[in-house]
Structures are given as C-alpha cells and as structure tokens.
Amino acid sequence: MAxxxxxxxxIILKDYVTGYPKEEDMVLVTSTIGSKVPHGSQAVLVKNLxxxxxxxxxxxxxxxxxxxxxxxxxxxxxxxxxxxxxxxxSGHPDFNSGDxxxxxxxxxxxxxxxxxxxxxxxxxxxxxxSYYTGILGMPGLAAYAGFHEVCSPKKGETVYVSAASGAxxxxxxxxxxxxxxxxxxxxxxxxxxDLLKNKFGFDDAFNYKExxxxxxxxxxxxxxxIDIYFENVGGRMLDAVLLNMKVHxxxxxxxxxxxxxxxxxxxxHNLFCLVAxxxxxxxxxxxxxxxxxxxxxxxxxxYIREGKVVYVEDVVEGIDKAPSALxxxxxxxxxxxxxxxxxxx
Amino acid sequence: MAxxxxxxxxIILKDYVTGYPKEEDMVLVTSTIGSKVPHGSQAVLVKNLxxxxxxxxxxxxxxxxxxxxxxxxxxxxxxxxxxxxxxxxSGHPDFNSGDxxxxxxxxxxxxxxxxxxxxxxxxxxxxxxSYYTGILGMPGLAAYAGFHEVCSPKKGETVYVSAASGAxxxxxxxxxxxxxxxxxxxxxxxxxxDLLKNKFGFDDAFNYKExxxxxxxxxxxxxxxIDIYFENVGGRMLDAVLLNMKVHxxxxxxxxxxxxxxxxxxxxHNLFCLVAxxxxxxxxxxxxxxxxxxxxxxxxxxYIREGKVVYVEDVVEGIDKAPSALxxxxxxxxxxxxxxxxxxx
Numbered sequence: 202m203a204x205x206x207x208x209x210x211x212i213i214l215k216d217y218v219t220g221y222p223k224e225e226d227m228v229l230v231t232s233t234i235g236s237k238v239p240h241g242s243q244a245v246l247v248k249n250l251x252x253x254x255x256x257x258x259x260x261x262x263x264x265x266x267x268x269x270x271x272x273x274x275x276x277x278x279x280x281x282x283x284x285x286x287x288x289x290x291s292g293h294p295d296f297n298s299g300d301x302x303x304x305x306x307x308x309x310x311x312x313x314x315x316x317x318x319x320x321x322x323x324x325x326x327x328x329x330x331s332y333y334t335g336i337l338g339m340p341g342l343a344a345y346a347g348f349h350e351v352c353s354p355k356k357g358e359t360v361y362v363s364a365a366s367g368a369x370x371x372x373x374x375x376x377x378x379x380x381x382x383x384x385x386x387x388x389x390x391x392x393x394x395d396l397l398k399n400k401f402g403f404d405d406a407f408n409y410k411e412x413x414x415x416x417x418x419x420x421x422x423x424x425x426x427i428d429i430y431f432e433n434v435g436g437r438m439l440d441a442v443l444l445n446m447k448v449h450x451x452x453x454x455x456x457x458x459x460x461x462x463x464x465x466x467x468x469x470h471n472l473f474c475l476v477a478x479x480x481x482x483x484x485x486x487x488x489x490x491x492x493x494x495x496x497x498x499x500x501x502x503x504y505i506r507e508g509k510v511v512y513v514e515d516v517v518e519g520i521d522k523a524p525s526a527l528x529x530x531x532x533x534x535x536x537x538x539x540x541x542x543x544x545x546x
Numbered sequence: 547m548a549x550x551x552x553x554x555x556x557i558i559l560k561d562y563v564t565g566y567p568k569e570e571d572m573v574l575v576t577s578t579i580g581s582k583v584p585h586g587s588q589a590v591l592v593k594n595l596x597x598x599x600x601x602x603x604x605x606x607x608x609x610x611x612x613x614x615x616x617x618x619x620x621x622x623x624x625x626x627x628x629x630x631x632x633x634x635x636s637g638h639p640d641f642n643s644g645d646x647x648x649x650x651x652x653x654x655x656x657x658x659x660x661x662x663x664x665x666x667x668x669x670x671x672x673x674x675x676s677y678y679t680g681i682l683g684m685p686g687l688a689a690y691a692g693f694h695e696v697c698s699p700k701k702g703e704t705v706y707v708s709a710a711s712g713a714x715x716x717x718x719x720x721x722x723x724x725x726x727x728x729x730x731x732x733x734x735x736x737x738x739x740d741l742l743k744n745k746f747g748f749d750d751a752f753n754y755k756e757x758x759x760x761x762x763x764x765x766x767x768x769x770x771x772i773d774i775y776f777e778n779v780g781g782r783m784l785d786a787v788l789l790n791m792k793v794h795x796x797x798x799x800x801x802x803x804x805x806x807x808x809x810x811x812x813x814x815h816n817l818f819c820l821v822a823x824x825x826x827x828x829x830x831x832x833x834x835x836x837x838x839x840x841x842x843x844x845x846x847x848x849y850i851r852e853g854k855v856v857y858v859e860d861v862v863e864g865i866d867k868a869p870s871a872l873x874x875x876x877x878x879x880x881x882x883x884x885x886x887x888x889x890x891x
C-alpha cells in the first residue's frame with residue numbers, strides 16, 4: 202500500500218512556562234504525517250489511542266537551569282509523554298502493525314517513533330488499554346517500587362499517602378493495605394476523600410484543604426506516629442509529616458506537586474526531625490526500577506482480575522482537551538488518573 | 547575509710563535557653579558530695595577528669611516541645627554530658643576504684659552515677675584519656691557509623707564534609723581518605739581550613755564564610771558533583787549541597803548546628819533535587835550504633851598508634867571555663883574537639 206498523508210493534530214508547547222501552566226501555553230496545530238515509516242528506517246509509526254497527563258511533565262516545561270536532570274521540552278515542538286498506541290507500520294523487527302504498545306509518544310494523533318526500543322509491547326488486552334498509562338504503566342511501577350523498594354514496609358506499620366487519589370497514590374494505598382498496613386490518605390475534595398475510604402479501602406482519609414493545622418490532622422489520624430510517608434506533595438505538608446514521623450520512619454519522595462509551579466520553592470523547616478527520629482528520606486524515579494516491570498505486571502494483572510486492586514481514571518475525550526487536562530492536574534481537577542482518549546481502538 | 551564530704555563545683559542550668567546560649571544561662575555553684583557511694587547502692591562515685599562540649603547539648607537546653615526525642619535538662623539542676631572519669635568508689639560489681647571510665651556524667655568535679663551500666667570502662671590508656679570524649683568516644687563512633695553505615699561509601703567517590711574540623715568532621719574526612727575517596731571540607735576560619743588540608747589530609751577545603759555563593763564554591767571543589775555529603779550544618783549549606791549532589795548521592799545527617807540557636811528554622815528549598823537525583827538523605831544518632839563500638843575501638847586505636855588518623859582537640863582548663871567552652875561551639879571558636887579539663891589524672 203502506498204504512503205498517504207494523514208492529517209495529524211498535534212499539541213505544541215508555545216514557550217517555556219513560568220508559574221502555573223495555562224491552556225494558552227500550548228497550541229493545537231494540524232499537520233500531516235506519512236502513513237508509512239521511511240524506507241530502510243527502524244522507526245515505528247503509531248496511532249495514539251491514550252495520552253497520559255503526569256505531573257512530571259511540568260518540570261519539562263520550564264526553561265532548563267544548569268544541570269537539569271530532566272529533558273526539557275522544546276518550545277515550538279510537539280509535547281511528548283507516556284501513552285498507549287497501535288502500530289500502523291514498523292521498520293523494527295520487534296514490532297508489527299496491529300501491535301498495541303505503551304511508552305513515550307508524541308502529543309499528537311500519529312507519531313513516528315524513531316527509538317522504538319523504548320516502547321513496550323502490550324501483553325494483556327483483557328483490561329482497558331488506558332491502564333497502561335496508569336496501573337500497568339509508569340505510575341503503577343512507581344507506586345510499586347516506591348512503596349516496596351524504597352519504603353521497606355512491614356506488616357502492621359502505619360502509612361500516610363498524600364495526593365492519595367491520584368495516579369500513584371491510589372495504588373500505594375491499596376498495595377499498603379494488601380501488606381497489612383494501616384493506611385491514611387489525604388486529598389483535596391470530599392469526592393476524593395470518599396473514594397479513598399469507600400473505593401480504595403484506606404483506613405481513613407481527610408481533606409487537607411479543610412485542615413487549618415496539618416500537623417494536628419495527622420496527629421489525629423496517627424496518634425502513635427507515621428512509619429512510612431509516601432510523598433507526592435512537599436512544602437508545608439512535608440513539614441507537618443516530619444513532626445508526626447516515628448523513630449526510624451521512612452519517606453519515599455515520589456514528587457512534590459505543590460512546588461512545581463512556584464517560582465520560589467517553599468522552605469521546609471523541620472528537617473531536624475530527620476536526626477532526632479533517624480528518618481530515611483529517599484527520592485526515586487520509576488525508570489530506575491524498570492527491570493522490575495515484568496514481575497510487577499504479572500502481579501498487577503492478577504490483582505486487577507481478582508478485584509484485589511481497583512483503579513480510577515479520569516478520561517477526557519479528544520486531543521484538543523489535552524492541554525486543559527494537563528493543567529487541571531495542578532488544580533486537582535482530576536479525580537483519579539488523568540488520561541486523554543485520542544482515538545478509539 | 548570513712549565517708550568525708552568533698553567540695554564539688556558544679557555547673558547548673560539556670561533556665562531553659564532561647565536563641566544563642568550565653569554564659570549567664572549557666573552558673574557555677576560549690577556544693578559537697580560524700581566520698582563513698584551510699585551503703586548497699588549499686589552506684590559509682592567518680593572524679594570527673596574531662597568533660598565534652600557537644601552541639602547536641604543545645605537541644606537539651608531548650609524548653610521541651612511535645613514529643614521531644616531528647617531528654618531536656620532540668621533548670622536548676624546540674625548539666626550532664628559525655629566525660630572521662632576515674633572511679634573513686636563503686637557499689638557495682640563491674641567497676642572498681644581506680645578504673646577509668648567514659649560515658650554520661652555530670653558537669654561537676656565529682657558525680658554519683660546511679661546507672662553505671664551506661665559507663666564504659668576504658669581499655670587502652672596509652673593514648674590521651676581525653677580521646678574518649680572524641681575519637682574513641684561518641685564523636686568517633688558517630689563519624690565511623692555515619693560514614694560507613696549510613697553513607698555506603700565506595701572507593702573513588704567524592705565526599706563533602708561541613709564543620710569539617712570539628713569533633714566528628716575531622717574523622718569523617720580521614721576515614722573517607724583511608725577508603726580512597728576524594729574529600730573536601732569546609733570550616734569557618736583560615737586556621738581550620740589549613741588544618742583540613744595540612745593536618746587531616748583533605749584533598750581540598752574552603753572557608754564558607756568567605757564564599758558569597760556556596761553552590762558555586764562547591765561546584766569549584768566538585769566539578770562533577772558530590773556522591774556523599776556528611777551533614778553537620780543544615781540551612782543554606784544544605785541547599786547549596788543539594789544542587790551539587792550527583793545522581794544516587796547520599797546525605798548522612800549527623801547534625802544541623804547552624805539551626806540549633808534559631809527560634810525559627812531556616813527553610814530548605816531544594817528538596818526537589820532528592821527526586822531528580824534520587825538522593826537518599828538519612829538522619830542518625832550514635833547510640834543506635836553502640837553495638838559497633840568494640841570493633842570500632844580496635845580499629846581506631848590501631849589507626850592512632852600507627853599515625854594513620856590524627857585528632858585535634860581544643861582543651862580548656864578548669865570547670866569554671868566549661869560554660870564559655872560550650873557556647874563557643876556555636877560561634878565556631880573551638881579548633882578541633884572541644885574538651886574541658888576538670889582535673890589531671
């Protein structure tokens with residue numbers, strides 16, 4: 202079949218972002234893309250089905266400072282991020298047209314992936330394919346590795362999760378419950394707090410926006426202190442947690458979403474607790490644990506099939522909705538994992 | 547021999563301290579103490595030879611807040627801390643008069659130790675006995691355990707030590723050099739910086755008070771970044787270090803001396819580096835590693851005898867000088883480990 206030109210809607214970053222991102226920082230353009238990979242290339246041409254909105258994307262929208270550890274986006278170019286796609290044409294022996302894949306793809310309808318080694322072929326399709334942007338993708342492995350590898354959890358320990366209804370938090374809480382921990386989460390609306398208690402099985406949950414004194418709220422939930430804090434938030438929440446940690450507690454730092462849009466980061470004042478309580482605080486990113494993905498996938502797919510773990514997604518339809526969905530993360534508009542449906546399977 | 551009353555000079559804490567401690571916060575009183583332990587008691591009566599001035603003592607001078615993890619001093623009572631003493635009389639089977647011991651004792655000429663289990667009998671007396679307040683005591687084990695157990699050092703790694711000429715810092719630097727690390731230290735005077743480079747064998751050193759931009763100073767010393775930071779200082783130094791850490795770096799938090807006298811702790815703003823660089827930051831206190839003391843002692847005594855490790859002390863004579871020696875720590879007046887000679891052996 203001859204190459205034809207496909208119409209391709211794309212989301213372009215206009216310029217580096219300062220402060221909170223706005224819809225106007227991104228622009229939808231319509232371009233075209235060939236329906237075949239270039240002759241002799243090992244690239245893969247995919248049709249994007251789902252795009253994932255993840256907080257880390259905000260880091261990449263900032264003008265890079267020296268020694269940035271993330272690859273910044275290029276103003277004027279298409280955004281990229283995790284997604285689920287269907288292979289339309291492949292020059293790479295590992296991929297065939299019709300395969301479903303997940304991995305880094307463009308924020309556009311069709312992408313030519315020149316490094317298809319970074320894509321993962323989807324093994325199980327008896328679950329929603331969008332799950333590969335969440336529970337069966339990067340956020341899932343981040344929750345699993347962050348909790349099991351970084352937090353060194355033990356049965357019966359007390360676990361606190363902030364941003365607990367989000368893509369990662371909802372899983373951390375459920376993994377901790379499956380281990381026999383006492384789990385409390387916080388979120389920013391009543392709807393989310395209800396989800397935590399009634400859908401995800403957290404032992405308790407609170408709306409941090411309704412708490413004037415976060416340290417007192419935590420003291421109420423954890424009268425004997427916190428063994429493990431899964432940190433998604435930072436800032437004054439971290440300060441309140443430090444005061445409530447137990448001796449030999451552990452803090453896994455997955456993200457600091459409260460800080461990403463500030464031009465001046467909030468100061469954290471209670472680090473002395475690290476010494477007094479001998480706390481281990483450790484940052485991590487999911488790619489460092491990618492070798493665990495195969496075993497994680499087998500475990501997670503079983504949990505899903507058996508109903509032991511549930512996953513809540515917030516799906517918006519249409520690539521034109523992607524910019525508002527992304528910025529909604531920072532206002533807490535999403536209820537569960539934020540996904541953009543670009544095209545039906 | 548009958549009990550006689552011995553004249554006993556003691557340092558009393560007048561009241562809880564706010565901000566920087568002053569000499570007037572402590573008062574010297576002369577009291578008396580019996581020359582024998584009470585009949586039937588398991589206590590030990592000691593003559594104090596050396597008292598140790600340690601930064602952690604400042605924590606204990608503050609009015610306790612809820613859930614303090616340190617035992618506060620009692621206003622109106624004698625101070626206590628690490629020291630070296632000679633047993634004058636003992637009701638405990640493990641101790642005999644004439645024994646030299648180290649451990650927690652009173653800031654006074656003679657102390658009746660009612661929990662002598664917490665004292666350690668001194669095994670080697672071919673080194674200055676004052677070393678048991680330093681290299682062979684709590685600071686020595688803190689340096690050893692903090693570096694070897696918390697920092698997970700590897701040969702060839704880059705190590706930064708703040709407050710590097712102090713009781714702990716000077717040892718961390720030397721232990722790191724013995725492991726084959728590249729070691730840079732900072733201190734607050736030219737004299738101390740010279741000690742670091744010429745006496746303790748640090749690869750490089752700088753006077754932090756002469757650096758307007760600490761991050762730039764660290765960048766100069768560590769163009770490729772810091773693998774291990776041994777934290778004694780906190781505040782803006784920690785912020786500068788975070789910017790200069792390498793991926794998978796480790797920070798052992800031994801103390802935060804820059805913060806102890808502040809009524810409002812400085813904020814630390816660069817914790818995002820924990821995530822981006824996957825840094826492990828861990829607080830510790832020496833008592834958690836006391837089980838390692840016997841093996842540490844054998845190693846350290848060999849190092850001292852072979853001249854592989856040296857130790858610099860700042861000894862003032864007379865218990866009346868103890869308050870000014872203690873508060874001198876927070877102005878950086880001490881050059882090396884601050885000790886008070888109470889009585890000659």
